[in-house]
Amino acid sequence: MTTDGDALSPMTRYLLDEYGATLSSAAVAKLLGFNNLNSLAQARRRGHVPIRMFQLRGRREWFATAADVGAWLDQLGTASSEESLPVAIPSSQRSGVPH
Numbered sequence: 001m002t003t004d005g006d007a008l009s010p011m012t013r014y015l016l017d018e019y020g021a022t023l024s025s026a027a028v029a030k031l032l033g034f035n036n037l038n039s040l041a042q043a044r045r046r047g048h049v050p051i052r053m054f055q056l057r058g059r060r061e062w063f064a065t066a067a068d069v070g071a072w073l074d075q076l077g078t079a080s081s082e083e084s085l086p087v088a089i090p091s092s093q094r095s096g097v098p099h
Contacts (some may be wrong), residue, residue: 011077012070021066026051028064031073 008016019027029040032049043049044062051068055061 008067009070009074011073012067015066015070019066021065022056022063023069025053025062028062028069031069 003066013072014038015023015031025037025040028049028051029037032040032051033046034040034043041062051064051072053062053064056063
């Protein structure tokens, strides 16, 4: 697979260099600010993860692409500092929030 390196954001380039094209659940949890894999899994089941995640044939774990994670992180960086930013809320703070 070839990609145009000039079209990639610095964040996406970093993610590709650091993790490769496919990020594990552990990497996604860390980058999106979840406390642990269980809180990411719960958010994914509820549809509260801001990126697309998928499974690979024969694997139980969930994955995401570096491009999807990079685009979401870039979107956070370009949002106005006065706006409310969409961020992952730690599970310890979500426990009492109705869904």
